[in-house]
Amino acid sequence: MRLSATSHVDAAIVGAGIAGLVTATRLIEAGVSCAVLESQDRVGGRLLTHYSSAGRFDLGATWYWPGETRVAALIEELQIPTHAHHLAGDAMYHVPGGAQRMDGNPIDVVSGRFSDGASSLAERLADRLGDPVSLRTTVHEVAYSESELKVTHTHGSLSARHVVLALPPPLAVHSIDFRPPLPDHLHDLATATSVWMGTATKAVVVYREAFWRHDGLAGAAVSHVWPLRELHDMSGVNGDPAALFGFAPLGPGAPTPTEHDIVNQLVEIFGSDAAAPLEVIIKDWRLDGHAVPPGARPLTPMETYAHPRYQEPAGDGRIHWASTETAPDAPGHIEGAIAAAARAVKAITTDRSAIYGATSQPQQGDH
Numbered sequence: 512m513r514l515s516a517t518s519h520v521d522a523a524i525v526g527a528g529i530a531g532l533v534t535a536t537r538l539i540e541a542g543v544s545c546a547v548l549e550s551q552d553r554v555g556g557r558l559l560t561h562y563s564s565a566g567r568f569d570l571g572a573t574w575y576w577p578g579e580t581r582v583a584a585l586i587e588e589l590q591i592p593t594h595a596h597h598l599a600g601d602a603m604y605h606v607p608g609g610a611q612r613m614d615g616n617p618i619d620v621v622s623g624r625f626s627d628g629a630s631s632l633a634e635r636l637a638d639r640l641g642d643p644v645s646l647r648t649t650v651h652e653v654a655y656s657e658s659e660l661k662v663t664h665t666h667g668s669l670s671a672r673h674v675v676l677a678l679p680p681p682l683a684v685h686s687i688d689f690r691p692p693l694p695d696h697l698h699d700l701a702t703a704t705s706v707w708m709g710t711a712t713k714a715v716v717v718y719r720e721a722f723w724r725h726d727g728l729a730g731a732a733v734s735h736v737w738p739l740r741e742l743h744d745m746s747g748v749n750g751d752p753a754a755l756f757g758f759a760p761l762g763p764g765a766p767t768p769t770e771h772d773i774v775n776q777l778v779e780i781f782g783s784d785a786a787a788p789l790e791v792i793i794k795d796w797r798l799d800g801h802a803v804p805p806g807a808r809p810l811t812p813m814e815t816y817a818h819p820r821y822q823e824p825a826g827d828g829r830i831h832w833a834s835t836e837t838a839p840d841a842p843g844h845i846e847g848a849i850a851a852a853a854r855a856v857k858a859i860t861t862d863r864s865a866i867y868g869a870t871s872q873p874q875q876g877d878h
């Protein structure tokens with residue numbers, strides 16, 4: 512979209528993560544004009560797939576789970592290829608001094624994977640949306656009054672009837688200047704809400720082959736040794752490309768683990784075959800300013816997730832929360848982001864008279 516100083520839309524959506532993209536898709540289907548303003552040069556947000564010569568590896572979301580009907584429906588709608596997460600084999604248990612084999616795999620659960628990477632969901636939605644998505648466009652200010660709502664961004668400003676905050680609440684209140692300020696209770700709630708997985712470091716280690724499977728291992732492990740606490744197989748269909756991944760939950764100020772730290776730990780757990788990876792990819796989400804405000808808090812108090820105040824629009828019914836943290840169902844997951852988007856869409860589309868204005872109600876025969 513070519514944004515100009517005079518641009519007007521029914522809904523300005525801040526963030527082209529999965530929540531923002533689903534919101535825009537459903538609003539446009541309902542005849543509501545939208546602009547999606549995304550600060551990065553890519554869509555997807557916490558759906559982040561790393562592309563390398565060896566394959567595609569997810570550094571953000573990896574799985575979806577049985578019962579997540581919204582994700583399943585989106586996969587079906589967009590024809591996204593998927594495969595089952597690898598479960599077969601024994602898991603490992605790692606403590607200081609050594610690792611032992613478990614009987615079976617109590618660590619992994621039945622789940623699905625996006626064969627082209629989780630970003631494929633966002634990329635497919637953005638391709639379909641086309642023009643309304645503006646990359647490299649950071650929203651700095653939302654000014655609202657009874658008569659108008661103005662969204663100021665990198666390239667100018669946009670007037671809108673509604674604004675959808677499809678970014679984590681603590682980041683929204685840290686990086687966007689609301690004029691007038693949001694009510695204290697809402698500002699404090701958003702500040703106190705932690706970003707889902709915002710203090711995690713995710714490491715993906717790529718190998719020539721899934722050697723652990725030859726030994727009857729699942730590639731899963733629980734570790735009480737720094738840095739990775741939980742490990743899983745991240746290989747593609749039939750083990751190709753071959754990869755393991757793990758999470759390191761890190762407190763504020765803790766150093767990002769190095770490639771050396773991670774490979775040493777994998778050798779302790781899986782043996783000397785783990786010593787020669789093709790590639791090690793490390794993503795410390797604490798350092799990603801597009802997801803997490805400075806000084807990210809650990810994911811402990813989750814009582815702010817799905818808070819009733821997020822279910823209601825603010826600013827006279829025109830400022831809507833839509834990130835996964837605000838979702839009434841499955842907050843934190845992709846499923847939650849889609850649920851939060853649906854809530855914002857419902858609130859905006861039931862305000863149709865306000866969107867079209869008293870003099871421009873859609874007439875019979877309009878499309």
Ligand SMILES: Cc1cc2nc3c(=O)[nH]c(=O)nc-3n(C[C@H](O)[C@H](O)[C@H](O)COP(=O)(O)OP(=O)(O)OC[C@H]3O[C@@H](n4cnc5c(N)ncnc54)[C@H](O)[C@@H]3O)c2cc1C
Pocket residue numbers: 525526527528529530531548549550551554555556557558570571572573574575648649650651677678679682686687707708709711713796801802833834835836843844845846847848
């Ligand atoms: C390491 C990790 C592992 C995960 N694993 C899973 C998993 O296996 N399964 C699962 O279901 N979920 C998982 N999740 C969670 C999942 O990724 C999120 O639920 C989902 O991607 C959130 O989508 P969202 O659209 O709500 O927010 P985001 O993806 O955070 O999107 C927000 C967007 O807003 C943009 N933005 C920020 N500030 C501004 C601004 N001022 N102006 C304009 N744009 C802005 C950002 O660049 C971003 O694109 C994981 C997350 C992480 C980090």
